[in-house]
Amino acid sequence: MTLFPEIRLVPFSRLTQGSRWRAEAMRSYSAPQLLWITKGQGRITVAGVTRGYGAHNAIFIPAHTMHGFEMTGQVFGTAVTFSGIRDLDLPDTPHHLRIRDGQVQVEISQLLDGIERELSGKRPGSRRAIRHYSGLVSVWLERQIAVADDVTTAPESARRLAAGYAALVEKGFRGGKSVSDYAADLGVTPTHLTRICNQTCGRTALDLLSERKISEARRLLADTRAPIKEIASALGYASPAYFTRAFHARTGRTPKDFRKAD
The missing domain is CATH 2.60.120.280 (Regulatory protein AraC)
Known part of the structure; x- marks a missing residue:
C-alpha cells in the first residue's frame, strides 16, 4: 500500500x-x-x-x-x-x-x-x-x-483535429470502430483525417488506432492471465486469429510468444 x-x-x-x-x-x-x-x-x-x-x-x-x-x-x-x-x-x-x-x-x-x-x-x-x-x-x-x-509547430487547426481524434480513440479503442467511423464522428473524411495525423505525428490515423489497441493488448498479456481469445474480444477484434495477425504485424511476435517472453 x-x-x-x-x-x-x-x-x-x-x-x-x-x-x-x-x-x-x-x-x-x-x-x-x-x-x-x-x-x-x-x-x-x-x-x-x-x-x-x-x-x-x-x-x-x-x-x-x-x-x-x-x-x-x-x-x-x-x-x-x-x-x-x-x-x-x-x-x-x-x-x-x-x-x-x-x-x-x-x-x-x-x-x-x-x-x-x-x-x-x-x-x-x-x-x-x-x-x-x-x-x-x-x-x-x-x-x-x-x-x-x-515546441509545437503544427497549425492550431491540425492540432485540434488530431487531439479530437486521439481523444475519441482513447474512449473507444476497445470497440470495433474503424477510422471511417471516427472520421464521421469528427465531421471529416478518412483521407483528410489521415493527412492531418501524418502532419501532426508522422503516423496515419489507422496507425494511431492500431498502436493504441496493440498497446493495451501488450498490457493485458503481460499483466493478466486473461485468455488470448478474451483479450481479442475485449479489444474489438473479429476473431482470435485476426488479433494474432494484427499483433504479429505490429510486434513481430504472436500474443502467445509475447506472453512467454515478457
Whole structure:
C-alpha cells in the first residue's frame, strides 16, 4: 500500500519496468502527469501530436490523454503523477515546454526534490507539506506556460483535429470502430483525417488506432492471465486469429510468444 497515494514520483529509469514498450506504447492514465526531462532526447506523441524532446523540457499530460514516447537508457528525468490532490488548478490541455532559464530549471528540480524528501522521510506533517509542494509545482507550471517556449509547430487547426481524434480513440479503442467511423464522428473524411495525423505525428490515423489497441493488448498479456481469445474480444477484434495477425504485424511476435517472453 502506498503511504501517499495522492502523488507519485517515478524516475525514468523505472518507467519501463524492464520493457521499453511500457513507455513507448500508446496509453493513458487516469491522473494528470508532468514529465520533467533533465538529460537526453527523443520524440514524444501526446494527443496525436509528435514533438522532439530534450533536456530541460517539461511536458504536461492531462488525465485520459493518449501518449507514448521514445526512451533510451540515456534519457533521465522524473514522471510526476497527481492522483488525488485537490485544487491544484492543473491545465486541461497538454503542454510541451522548453525551459531555457537556468534558475527556473533549478526551481522545479528543488520542488520535486522537496516532494521526494517528504515521500521518503515519513515526518510529521508530510502529507500537508506534499500538498503545498504540489501546489507550488502547479504554480510553476502555470507561469511557464505563460512565458516559456512551446515546441509545437503544427497549425492550431491540425492540432485540434488530431487531439479530437486521439481523444475519441482513447474512449473507444476497445470497440470495433474503424477510422471511417471516427472520421464521421469528427465531421471529416478518412483521407483528410489521415493527412492531418501524418502532419501532426508522422503516423496515419489507422496507425494511431492500431498502436493504441496493440498497446493495451501488450498490457493485458503481460499483466493478466486473461485468455488470448478474451483479450481479442475485449479489444474489438473479429476473431482470435485476426488479433494474432494484427499483433504479429505490429510486434513481430504472436500474443502467445509475447506472453512467454515478457
